[in-house]
Amino acid sequence: MQALARFMMRGRVQAIGSIATLAVLSLIVSPLAIFTTAGVALVTLVHGYREGLKSLFVATVVLTVFTGITLNQVAIGMELALKFWLPAWFLASVVITRQSMSLAIVVAATISGLLVLGFYTFTDPAVHWHKVINEQLIPMLNEAGMKIQEGPEAEKLWHFMSKVLTGSALAMFLAIQTASLLLARWWQAVLYNPGGFAQEFRQLRFGAVAASIALVISIFAIASTNEMFLNLFFIVIVLMMFQGLAVIHGLVAKCKLNPSLLIGVYLIMLFTLQHGAVGLLLVALIGLLDNWLNLRFRLCAKAQDDLN
DSSP: OHHHHHHTTTOOOHHHHHHHHHHHTTTTTTGGGGHHHHHHHHHHHOOOHHHHHHHHHHHHHHHHHHHHTSSSSSSHHHHIIIIIHHHHHHHHHHHHHHHHHHHHHHHHHHHHHHHHHHHHHOOHHHEEEHHIIIIIIIIHHTTTOOOOOOOOHHHHHHHHHHHHHHHHHHHHHHHHHHHHHHHOOOOOOOOHHHHHHHHHTOOOHHHHHHHHHHHHHHHHHHSSHHHHHHHHHHHHHHHHHHHHHOOOHHHHHHHHOOTHHHHHHHHHHHHTTTTHHHHHHHHHHHHHHHHHHHHHHHHHHHHHHHHO
């Protein structure tokens, strides 16, 4: 990945070519969307928001022409630019103008939350997603040869999915944008400020205001059956998960804990996704509490006292 970052920073042509190529590959391998998005953020972080916007525009033109010729789908390029590249450019611009990665991530979460509110203000997302599931998803799964259960239990599952897909999709958007920004920031540190990213990430904190709003949303989502708050809750979880990871990384570094603990945390988060995402929720809770309790300082201070 470091070689890719160095190649992109050789010049505008290399940067645009890499961003566009990764975007094409992401149509085949979806996770590569993080790398093409990070490419836009990296150009912006290093060369400024004007150069980042120029690269974004040219890459969009190149991708649009390519997909128009090869796939007869001109809209794919524009869709990628609007969904991934433009937000990445904006968030990277926030970082370089305000010198705060925490603020940029909070801005991304705010945009995601406002989109949820917008959908519930002007539409009925559950109705939309239920239609998509019945008219697009189920037929696609049937064509792929997958056995789709039918009956009341299956209908309950589809009905529940239609209620939470808005929040799930926007939480995924937040996760991709945040991961892309962090990757771009790491690339920038590797190239121009070795070791700088680790220190910056360990200090990630979203503040009491953001945490208070997150807490209110969480209480309403858990205590009520309000569909909108449930969807907002997904965004809260993803946001606070990143601060929770920063706390854990900070504790491992400052308290001189075994680095293998980090691998264990990520594995627990991964393997519990299918079982209520318990690991992810615990990490998010750590991140939420850290805004008031300053866990990185308190726990490490206690550990240092014990050593003394």
